[in-house]
Amino acid sequence: MASGTELTPTSYMSHHLTNLTSSIGEGEFWTLHVDTLIMAALTGIVSLGFLWWVVRGATSGVPSKRQAFVELAIEFIDNQVKSTFHGDRHAFVAPAALTVFVWVLMMNAMDFLPIDIMAKVYELVGLHNWRSVPTADVNTTFALALSVWLLMIFFNMKVKGVGGWIHELVCSPFGKNPLLWPVNILFNLVEYVSKPLSHSLRLYGNIYAGEIIFLLLGMWAATGLAGTFFGTLLNAGWAIFHILIVTLQAFIFMMLTVVYLSMAHESH
Amino acid sequence: MNINFTLISQAMAFAIFIWFTVRFVWPPLMRAIENRQKTIAEGLAAGERGKRELELASQRSGDVVREAKQRASDIIAQAEKRAAEIVDEAKVAAREEGDRILVGAKAEVEQEVFRAKEVLRQQVADLALAGAAKILRREVDEKAHAELLTSLKAEL
Numbered sequence: 477m478a479s480g481t482e483l484t485p486t487s488y489m490s491h492h493l494t495n496l497t498s499s500i501g502e503g504e505f506w507t508l509h510v511d512t513l514i515m516a517a518l519t520g521i522v523s524l525g526f527l528w529w530v531v532r533g534a535t536s537g538v539p540s541k542r543q544a545f546v547e548l549a550i551e552f553i554d555n556q557v558k559s560t561f562h563g564d565r566h567a568f569v570a571p572a573a574l575t576v577f578v579w580v581l582m583m584n585a586m587d588f589l590p591i592d593i594m595a596k597v598y599e600l601v602g603l604h605n606w607r608s609v610p611t612a613d614v615n616t617t618f619a620l621a622l623s624v625w626l627l628m629i630f631f632n633m634k635v636k637g638v639g640g641w642i643h644e645l646v647c648s649p650f651g652k653n654p655l656l657w658p659v660n661i662l663f664n665l666v667e668y669v670s671k672p673l674s675h676s677l678r679l680y681g682n683i684y685a686g687e688i689i690f691l692l693l694g695m696w697a698a699t700g701l702a703g704t705f706f707g708t709l710l711n712a713g714w715a716i717f718h719i720l721i722v723t724l725q726a727f728i729f730m731m732l733t734v735v736y737l738s739m740a741h742e743s744h
Numbered sequence: 745m746n747i748n749f750t751l752i753s754q755a756m757a758f759a760i761f762i763w764f765t766v767r768f769v770w771p772p773l774m775r776a777i778e779n780r781q782k783t784i785a786e787g788l789a790a791g792e793r794g795k796r797e798l799e800l801a802s803q804r805s806g807d808v809v810r811e812a813k814q815r816a817s818d819i820i821a822q823a824e825k826r827a828a829e830i831v832d833e834a835k836v837a838a839r840e841e842g843d844r845i846l847v848g849a850k851a852e853v854e855q856e857v858f859r860a861k862e863v864l865r866q867q868v869a870d871l872a873l874a875g876a877a878k879i880l881r882r883e884v885d886e887k888a889h890a891e892l893l894t895s896l897k898a899e900l
Contacts, residue, residue, distance in 0.1 A: 500749060504746065504748065505747075505749060506748070507748045507749060508749055508750050509748070509750040512754070513750060513753055513754065516754060516757060517757055520761045524769060527769045528769050531768070531773045531776075534772055534773050534775075534776040536775075536776040536778075536783065539780075550774075566770065568766060571762070571770035572766065574765055574769070574770065579761055613750065614746075614747065615747060615750035615751040615754055616751075618747065618751050619751045619753075619754030619755040619757075619758060620754070620755075622751070623758050
């Protein structure tokens, strides 16, 4: 809790939903969410670093339990990619999918940290506002979705050539007739806008909503003994259910990434 | 929900993480997995080959045993035949030997008989001569009648 302020539901909520910001220039755009960046970097470094550490000592003989676990994860991703993407997946798409899945999973999993206890811990080191879940920040999900979007355009141009891509924008999906060109362009425009939006907002919405529900249940716990009892019970229930959401959303985000990238590789 | 520079920083972090995975995480593990798949495939193939070879070997050993049995029974049959032949030969030889001994014995007996007859005749001749000599002591001159006496002796 931010010390010195009166504890109301509004202050409680806004306290937990305020990022630690740092201004790096004039204007609202030039601010950084330090907590988002650090938590994202930390989860990424820890999870991918773990993979790297295991893989570096990988043997083609009998694998250790640790290596078997990593192989299980990687082969799971590889199979998913194989069923969607028909090309040399090992060059880029499959490892990118692995990155997305592992990183997003870890960032989502930060939702399991008990918010109020973590707030106390952060308070101890002098951080009044610190959000643990990077994917509950729309900047993160948009960053990922837009990166995928740019990759999609890059692969479109790489595989089909700039001319081929423009031809596709103009002539598909309805046909080559010049009368249909405006319709095609409009259709593709909507598709290109909606892809990153739905991609990023789906993840953001799910994780943000999960966080809000944790906060609401936490608030209920402040109303008395009965509230504490049921709040705890429901919090535990929601946390267990959240395991599914966290994994599922990471999986969906990865699958959409793979689908978008493989669509970019296929001509119509 | 405020978009700010965090987005670009996160995108950069994302790019770095993807690069890291593409470069350092994915290839070594894929290599290890592919090597293992190859090893396993080879092991399975070797097992299959071993099984086939075992089958061939057992078939071959069966053949060898059968042939050996055949040869053993051949040898036994031959040996039996040979033994019978030897027995027959021995019988024939024994019979011949027996005949020969018999013939020899007969010849010897005849010889003995002949010799005994000879001796007997000699003695009879001598006796007769002695008798005749006793009778004819005066008349017969041993010197004058030697020729006569000798021819008489030969006649006896």
